[in-house]
Amino acid sequence: MTVNVGVIGTGNIGQDHIRRLSGTLSGARVVAVTDIDAVRAESVTAALPGARAVPRAQELITAADVDAVVVTSWGPTHEEYVLASIAAGKPVFCEKPLATTADACLRIVDAEQAHGSRLVQIGFMRRYDPGYRAMREVVTRGGIGAPLVVHCAHRNPSVPESYTSDMAVTDTAIHELDTLRWLLDEDFSSAQVLKAKRTTRAAAHLADPQILLLETVSGVRIDIEVFVNCAYGYDIGCEVVGEFGVVRLSDPVDVAVRRAGGHTVAITQDWRDRFGRAFDVEMQEWVDSVAAGHLTGPSSWDGYAAAVTADALLEAARENRVAAVSMKDRPDFYA
Ligand code: NAD
Numbered sequence: 160m161t162v163n164v165g166v167i168g169t170g171n172i173g174q175d176h177i178r179r180l181s182g183t184l185s186g187a188r189v190v191a192v193t194d195i196d197a198v199r200a201e202s203v204t205a206a207l208p209g210a211r212a213v214p215r216a217q218e219l220i221t222a223a224d225v226d227a228v229v230v231t232s233w234g235p236t237h238e239e240y241v242l243a244s245i246a247a248g249k250p251v252f253c254e255k256p257l258a259t260t261a262d263a264c265l266r267i268v269d270a271e272q273a274h275g276s277r278l279v280q281i282g283f284m285r286r287y288d289p290g291y292r293a294m295r296e297v298v299t300r301g302g303i304g305a306p307l308v309v310h311c312a313h314r315n316p317s318v319p320e321s322y323t324s325d326m327a328v329t330d331t332a333i334h335e336l337d338t339l340r341w342l343l344d345e346d347f348s349s350a351q352v353l354k355a356k357r358t359t360r361a362a363a364h365l366a367d368p369q370i371l372l373l374e375t376v377s378g379v380r381i382d383i384e385v386f387v388n389c390a391y392g393y394d395i396g397c398e399v400v401g402e403f404g405v406v407r408l409s410d411p412v413d414v415a416v417r418r419a420g421g422h423t424v425a426i427t428q429d430w431r432d433r434f435g436r437a438f439d440v441e442m443q444e445w446v447d448s449v450a451a452g453h454l455t456g457p458s459s460w461d462g463y464a465a466a467v468t469a470d471a472l473l474e475a476a477r478e479n480r481v482a483a484v485s486m487k488d489r490p491d492f493y494a
Pocket residue numbers: 167168169170171172173193194195196199216231232233234236254255256282284330430
């Protein structure tokens with residue numbers, strides 16, 4: 160079976176996923192795209208034989224030849240398009256965040272349960288990264304004993320003027336909020352935000368870097384450095400300290416150059432380079448699971464859990480205190 164996909168949002172990652180669905184992967188083709196920027200949507204179809212640009216997202220979602228939907232528009236539009244896909248009974252892959260607040264995520268969780276089977280997958284691609292998968296394997300089989308402390312770094316070389324201090328949580332660290340929950344297999348209980356000395360490279364309104372502190376229900380302590388004007392590259396770090404060992408994410412490079420008295424290893428420059436392989440595996444597994452009629456990837460409950468934690472971090476930053484992370488009980492539907 161070939162899955163006919165409609166894509167909403169033809170910006171950076173939308174075009175990236177369209178390329179992957181149309182070339183790199185098997186079992187899918189893009190038949191329709193839409194964007195509020197109609198010129199952009201049209202220009203994308205020029206390189207996509209058999210695909211058309213549709214004026215409105217609702218029309219794309221309900222089109223008879225669209226089997227499944229990919230949402231890669233801006234975060235505040237996700238809730239509407241995911242709910243419309245559920246109403247149409249179509250599987251939907253939604254880039255992070257699932258929605259911008261925990262309440263909005265719950266509306267999606269409720270609608271999906273009312274539908275009766277899983278339709279939503281969220282784009283937490285780090286779960287498909289070979290490095291994070293290998294770390295999780297070590298932690299799960301008890302290779303370092305019980306995890307006690309986790310240190311993370313999420314560094315981007317630079318961000319646009321429009322990037323805000325809250326986005327360090329909702330747009331950037333949202334990846335760690337999901338990955339760490341998956342890696343440690345437990346939820347968070349509390350959250351705190353520390354502002355570090357500001358880099359002179361940050362816009363005047365932006366706190367950068369920031370240190371996010373989390374505690375899990377069992378008491379594991381986590382620090383996440385988010386530094387989005389680090390200048391030198393796109394650098395992702397994660398180290399889990401256990402009772403009798405440490406497991407650390409390696410850099411995803413396979414060559415090092417020794418030359419002129421030096422030893423150099425390249426550092427990736429953006430999320431496309433760093434997680435390219437993870438995006439391919441993630442999207443192939445989604446296509447295969449849509450064809451099989453049984454979704455298995457990160458769920459709308461995972462999107463909700465990340466949003467609850469993000470909300471707690473924002474509250475902690477606003478009120479300069481430790482905030483509780485209060486999750487609802489997970490329905491059996493998402494067990
Ligand atoms: P972008 O601005 O490059 O593209 C977004 C596109 O959506 C634009 O073309 C815009 O015109 C379109 N759009 C906005 N509102 C729309 C609407 N109501 N209907 C239809 N189209 C609409 O942004 P981007 O960098 O591609 O990010 C898109 C989403 O993907 C965001 O949610 C972002 O957080 C996520 N993202 C995830 C990763 C990752 O590492 N997983 C990386 C980048 C972006």
